[in-house]
Amino acid sequence: MGDSTTMAASATAEPQPRRVLWYDVAFWGMTATQFLGAFNDNLFKQILLLLFVKIPSPDGGPDRDLQWLGMLAFALPFVLFSGYAGHLSDRYPKRRVIVLSKVAEIVVMAIGCLLFLWYSRTGLTGTLICLLTVTLFAMGAQSAFFGPGKYGILPELFHQRDLPNANGVILMTTFLAVILGTAIGGELKENFADRLWVSGMVSVAIAVVGTGTAFLIRSPAAAQPGLQLERGSLWIPQDIWELFKRQRGLYYAVLVSSVFWMVASLVMTAINGFAKYDLELPDSKASRLLSTISLGIAVGSIVGGLASKDRFNTRVMKTGLWGMVGGLLATAVLGSWLGFWGGVAMMVILGGFTGAFAVPLQVYIQSCPPEALKGRMIATQNLLNWVGILLAAGVYFALERLLKWFEWPYAMMFAAAGGMMLLVGALYHPHDVVLVDKPEIEEREAEQLEGG
Numbered sequence: 001m002g003d004s005t006t007m008a009a010s011a012t013a014e015p016q017p018r019r020v021l022w023y024d025v026a027f028w029g030m031t032a033t034q035f036l037g038a039f040n041d042n043l044f045k046q047i048l049l050l051l052f053v054k055i056p057s058p059d060g061g062p063d064r065d066l067q068w069l070g071m072l073a074f075a076l077p078f079v080l081f082s083g084y085a086g087h088l089s090d091r092y093p094k095r096r097v098i099v100l101s102k103v104a105e106i107v108v109m110a111i112g113c114l115l116f117l118w119y120s121r122t123g124l125t126g127t128l129i130c131l132l133t134v135t136l137f138a139m140g141a142q143s144a145f146f147g148p149g150k151y152g153i154l155p156e157l158f159h160q161r162d163l164p165n166a167n168g169v170i171l172m173t174t175f176l177a178v179i180l181g182t183a184i185g186g187e188l189k190e191n192f193a194d195r196l197w198v199s200g201m202v203s204v205a206i207a208v209v210g211t212g213t214a215f216l217i218r219s220p221a222a223a224q225p226g227l228q229l230e231r232g233s234l235w236i237p238q239d240i241w242e243l244f245k246r247q248r249g250l251y252y253a254v255l256v257s258s259v260f261w262m263v264a265s266l267v268m269t270a271i272n273g274f275a276k277y278d279l280e281l282p283d284s285k286a287s288r289l290l291s292t293i294s295l296g297i298a299v300g301s302i303v304g305g306l307a308s309k310d311r312f313n314t315r316v317m318k319t320g321l322w323g324m325v326g327g328l329l330a331t332a333v334l335g336s337w338l339g340f341w342g343g344v345a346m347m348v349i350l351g352g353f354t355g356a357f358a359v360p361l362q363v364y365i366q367s368c369p370p371e372a373l374k375g376r377m378i379a380t381q382n383l384l385n386w387v388g389i390l391l392a393a394g395v396y397f398a399l400e401r402l403l404k405w406f407e408w409p410y411a412m413m414f415a416a417a418g419g420m421m422l423l424v425g426a427l428y429h430p431h432d433v434v435l436v437d438k439p440e441i442e443e444r445e446a447e448q449l450e451g452g
Contacts, residue, residue: 021162027169029216030157033098034150035173036210037105040203041143042181043188044112045074046290047199048132050189050283051124053272065400066129067269071393073133075265077141078386082148083234086379089148090372091227094156095219101146102211108138109207113200120194144386148379151366155374156220164363168305171359175301175351178294186287223372239373240380249430250368254381256428257361262388262395263417264354267328268293269396270413271347278336278409285340292344296351297358304359312364312433316356321425323353328418335411364433 021027052066089097112135119128158166188199230237244251268290275286300320307316327350331338338346369377399413 021158021166024157025216026157026218027166029213030150030153031170031173032213033102033210033217034170035177036206036213037102037143037146038174038177039181040105040109040206040210041139042178043185043199043206044109044139044203045070045136046182046185046287047189047196048136049269049272050186050286051132052129053276055124055129065273067272068393068397068400069133070136071265071269071396072390073136074140075386075390075393077137078144078147078382079390081141081144082379082383082386083236083376084229085145085382086148086152086376087227087229087237088145089152089379090223090374090376091225093219093222094149094153095214095217097149098146098153098217099211099214101142101149102207102214104142104145105139106204106207106211108135108142109200109203111135111138113197113204116196116200119196144382147382148376151362152223152374152378153217153220155366156223156371157218160367163367164305164308164311164359167363167366168302168308168359171301171305171355171362172298175294175297175355179291179298182294183287183291186284186290189287190283223374236380236383237376240376243369243373243377247368249433250365252428253361253365253430254384256424257365257381258384258388259420259424260358260361260388261385262392263420265389265392266395266399266413267350267417269392270410270417273400273410273413275343278411279340279343281340289340289343289347293347293351293354296348296353297355298351299348300352300355300357301359302355303352304356305363307356308360308363312367312430313360314430314432317360317430318425320353320355320357320360321421324350324357325418325421325425327353328414328421332411332413332415332418335409364430368433 049067049070052070054063055066057064085097112132115128115131115135118131122128154163154166154170185199188196188202192198244254271290271293272286275281275289279289281289304316304320307313327346331343331346331350334342334346365381366374366378395416396413399416402408403410403412
């Protein structure tokens with residue numbers, strides 16, 4: 001915890017002006033920066049996952065699916081670095097952390113471009129698989145430092161009542177970026193198979209533009225300048241444990257978020273296996289199928305944000321949750337009977353319910369902590385989310401072996417994911433919470449005192 005001087009500096013910092021959301025250049029700068037970052041991540045990651053999904057066995061046996069290795073490499077840095085990233089996000093202005101994270105993205109994409117040039121000359125060797133995996137780790141590390149600033153800065157820039165709409169737009173554009181990045185990644189993998197360095201050059205250019213848009217974001221003062229780095233800062237800070245004790249609803253929401261992202265990661269990876277093994281689709285169509293779930297999430301995010309209005313709306317969240325359960329189980333039952341277009345329709349529906357679930361939950365986690373803890377709270381959420389995603393790599397590995405052992409279709413992975421979300425629906429029963437700015441709370445309390 002910071003000392004009294006730190007707390008006093010935080011308390012007396014000049015407050016940032018809160019502007020009308022739709023006319024705020026900082027909002028659109030943050031939206032563009034997030035969009036370009038998510039696009040780049042998913043373009044690069046999808047190319048690697050398609051390289052890893054069907055690797056010929058050296059002994060002539062069945063092809064190997066090493067997507068779990070890519071998932072593991074991308075998720076691990078979030079577990080290792082999210083705590084420290086949250087510490088930096090509260091100690092320094094969040095805009096500074098965002099900009100430096102984007103500069104790191106340029107470096108990582110440049111390394112990826114060089115490795116794709118190597119691939120065009122030698123093919124996918126064991127050494128290159130290792131180096132590409134390390135690059136995925138570096139990309140995950142860059143994103144781990146970007147995350148706490150990205151979500152933690154929103155309550156510092158905008159009114160509490162604008163957070164559902166702000167999160168809805170950012171989640172919508174994020175998943176639009178996932179759609180485009182995933183789809184274009186598949187097209188590039190298929191059409192430039194021997195010249196993947198072309199996609200590397202595209203990724204470097206996008207990282208440069210995304211760094212430029214980050215400068216449009218206003219720079220609020222640091223939440224806790226001079227915050228001391230402690231052992232707990234590298235995992236979950238003591239301040240956050242104490243906050244969880246005071247606000248059990250926040251604690252349960254973060255746990256549910258972690259389970260949700262474990263399921264989401266499992267589903268997104270399973271779609272590639274479902275497309276390649278059950279539907280026998282080429283890389284471009286496999287990527288289009290994967291991207292359509294993000295189209296549904298984009299629409300569901302906007303609808304979820306608008307329907308939530310000025311509250312943590314549990315009716316919207318529960319509708320999304322039970323819709324996800326139904327969509328996952330239906331996909332598992334229908335399986336390859338869906339075909340490509342049936343799969344597209346099912347992924348859009350499933351994505352729509354996912355967005356409706358995710359927005360209210362994210363807004364609640366984002367709005368509840370006090371200003372001085374928001375960066376570390378978002379970092380803690382990121383850390384636990386990525387613990388979930390890390391576990392998803394292990395679950396995928398085990399399920400993939402199990403399905404091949406029993407000769408079951410890949411679609412059965414959707415049944416496992418649906419079962420996990422069914423358990424969440426049975427155990428998680430939050431209440432609605434109205435979202436208001438702190439000055440509004442103080443004004444209401446003053447009116448009550450005067451009335452008394």
